[in-house]
Amino acid sequence: MLVNGDFHVHTQYCPHGSKDAMELYVQAALKKELNCLSFTEHAPLPSGFRDPVPNNDSTMQWEDVPAYLAEANLLRKKYKKEIEVNTGYEVDYVLGYENETIKLLKLLKANPVYSILSVHMLRAPGGEYVCIDYSPEEFSRIIQLFGSVEKVYEEYFQTLKRAIQMDLGPYKPKRIGHITLIDKFSALFKSNYDYSSDINEILSLIKENNYSLDANTAGFFKEYCGICYPPPSILEKAASLDIPLIPGSDSHAANDIAKGFGLLPANLTYSKPL
Numbered sequence: 001m002l003v004n005g006d007f008h009v010h011t012q013y014c015p016h017g018s019k020d021a022m023e024l025y026v027q028a029a030l031k032k033e034l035n036c037l038s039f040t041e042h043a044p045l046p047s048g049f050r051d052p053v054p055n056n057d058s059t060m061q062w063e064d065v066p067a068y069l070a071e072a073n074l075l076r077k078k079y080k081k082e083i084e085v086n087t088g089y090e091v092d093y094v095l096g097y098e099n100e101t102i103k104l105l106k107l108l109k110a111n112p113v114y115s116i117l118s119v120h121m122l123r124a125p126g127g128e129y130v131c132i133d134y135s136p137e138e139f140s141r142i143i144q145l146f147g148s149v150e151k152v153y154e155e156y157f158q159t160l161k162r163a164i165q166m167d168l169g170p171y172k173p174k175r176i177g178h179i180t181l182i183d184k185f186s187a188l189f190k191s192n193y194d195y196s197s198d199i200n201e202i203l204s205l206i207k208e209n210n211y212s213l214d215a216n217t218a219g220f221f222k223e224y225c226g227i228c229y230p231p232p233s234i235l236e237k238a239a240s241l242d243i244p245l246i247p248g249s250d251s252h253a254a255n256d257i258a259k260g261f262g263l264l265p266a267n268l269t270y271s272k273p274l
């Protein structure tokens with residue numbers, strides 16, 4: 001059974017997304033008869049960290065945060081009778097920038113329930129930071145930096161485990177984002193890395209910390225991935241551990257609200273963030 005909500009949603013304040021205004025997302029959610037929508041715009045990056053993507057457009061700019069919050073607030077009130085609108089952030093975990101991230105979360109007063117902690121950035125062996133979510137060309141360059149695709153996978157899961165275990169203070173998000181994002185370009189870059197034991201550890205850590213899992217449908221529609229993050233077998237395993245599965249489309253355009261929810265395993269229970 002699907003809960004009638006989409007809990008991973010971007011907005012026009014995301015510089016790499018569409019220009020669709022937040023209200024269009026709310027209206028799209030209403031059209032799909034959802035009862036809840038959580039905005040989770042990419043929080044600004046931790047202080048001192050330079051965005052490694054070419055256009056420096058991975059996240060919302062600091063100066064846009066007040067407008068993002070004000071607009072969400074307005075929509076929450078305007079549509080109160082039709083849909084529950086909440087606001088959080090998708091927060092990057094960047095290895096080595098933990099203290100800056102704690103400060104960032106404090107400044108944002110990010111609501112841990114409606115926010116997501118994600119790994120998009122890795123530190124490569126030479127110390128350079130890279131974004132694994134960007135493009136096939138960039139992913140290919142990242143493989144060169146690490147020496148093999150397997151080493152990239154290994155570092156991704158190590159970083160993810162640290163993210164889950166790290167004390168990031170009282171505002172640390174309680175949901176872990178797209179835990180198999182590293183598969184985004186997997187049809188192009190075949191990996192022999194078996195991540196099943198990493199996933200087992202990650203699910204145990206999520207369980208121990210009372211976190212929940214982003215059941216993220218965006219991967220279904222990525223040309224070189226074709227499966228949700230994480231795949232159904234992992235969602236099933238998480239469900240068997242009673243880890244809450246929180247559905248999210250990761251929409252960067254209003255039309256993508258709840259996209260792919262019908263493709264998630266129908267035998268599992270999905271919940272709203274608590």
Ligand SMILES: [Zn+2]
Nearest residue numbers: 010014042252
């Ligand atoms: Zn994004």
Ligand SMILES: [Zn+2]
Nearest residue numbers: 090118177178
């Ligand atoms: Zn993400």
